[in-house]
Amino acid sequence: MRFDVITLFPELFAPFQEAGINRRAYSGGLVKLKLWNPRDHAEGNYRRVDDRPFGGGPGMVMMAEPLLRCLNAVRADRVNAASDGDNAEDGEGHCAPVVLFSPIGEVLHHAAVERWAKSTGAILICGRYEGIDQRFIDSHVDLQISLGDFVLSGGEIAALALLDAVARLQPGVLNDEGSHQLDSFNPALDGLLDCPHYTRPEVWQGQPVPPPLLSGHHAQIERWRRDRSVEITARHRPDLIKHARAEGRLGTADEAALAAFQLRTTD
Structure with missing residues (x-):
């Protein structure tokens, strides 16, 4: 192009x-x-x-x-x-x-x-x-x-x-070909905001990396990331949550994460 x-x-x-x-x-x-x-x-x-x-x-x-x-x-x-x-x-x-x-x-x-x-x-x-x-x-x-x-x-x-x-969306530009697939706002995924990311050291200024990310359990890691993505989006861009729900892109586990987040924020 x-x-x-x-x-x-x-x-x-x-x-x-x-x-x-x-x-x-x-x-x-x-x-x-x-x-x-x-x-x-x-x-x-x-x-x-x-x-x-x-x-x-x-x-x-x-x-x-x-x-x-x-x-x-x-x-x-x-x-x-x-x-x-x-x-x-x-x-x-x-x-x-x-x-x-x-x-x-x-x-x-x-x-x-x-x-x-x-x-x-x-x-x-x-x-x-x-x-x-x-x-x-x-x-x-x-x-x-x-x-x-x-x-x-x-x-x-x-x-x-x-x-x-x-x-950055051109093939071969990003080192990881699938990197942009997890970008915030990607409608092909769910249109939500991305989850938080962490790297070494495991503890920085007294703040540890969330335990699920160190577990080596892939399903647990993916669930943690998805829950955090849902929570961050609900906190900062509730309009994206509403749109994702209308498009049928939120599952039962996502709704449970939303309910838990809303309960914590109202306590």
């Missing part, structure tokens, strides 16, 4: 491609990333990409024309790559979707990340300042994505979050 990122700060992405599991994804060609700066497509000596908003108000607004020129360059490059045998377009030859990171977008969640992980990629636009000229958004943006109900200085962090989440 290939992601093209339109950003005024391409240097923010360089360390990301060399860190941890991301390095395996990008150096191995599992995920291709190409960065584009709209200043390279702006006119004038100052390569201006922003201007004051009509109607007044604070801040600056990214101009539509440099963004469009940059987007056209991206699309042309993807078409050329596809003609050279690079799978940059989908099976019908359509251009990749254009994604803008924005507060009005759908909040990114696990199911969406899984869909992106199976896609051929996208063109990601990272806004800055007060935002982007709405005419460009109306004409050229296919989808808007948000990380949550807060505001960032730009879309770069949101783009990095999506890229990281997608990269």
Whole structure:
């Protein structure tokens, strides 16, 4: 898959491609990333990409024309790559979707990340300042994505979050192929939060590892982990418990763990 990122700060992405599991994804060609700066497509000596908003108000607004020129360059490059045998377009030859990171977008969640992980990629636009000229958004943006109900200085962090989440789901990126199957929010499992994890030493600052994890009894270990997952989800994200119950993903033992947890919290 290939992601093209339109950003005024391409240097923010360089360390990301060399860190941890991301390095395996990008150096191995599992995920291709190409960065584009709209200043390279702006006119004038100052390569201006922003201007004051009509109607007044604070801040600056990214101009539509440099963004469009940059987007056209991206699309042309993807078409050329596809003609050279690079799978940059989908099976019908359509251009990749254009994604803008924005507060009005759908909040990114696990199911969406899984869909992106199976896609051929996208063109990601990272806004800055007060935002982007709405005419460009109306004409050229296919989808808007948000990380949550807060505001960032730009879309770069949101783009990095999506890229990281997608990269780790590619086959061969994680050392343990089944690792992501136990991730929090995985609907293929149950959609609940993950259980706590422990490692050496067995006692740290007077706090021991829970005995079931040292028992060597696999069924007991799995039951302990499942109970803790149910409890943590009930405490921090009861909405996920409600959804899992509605989907029929909670068994009799899960309901017993929930009842015991609720009894303890009401005492």
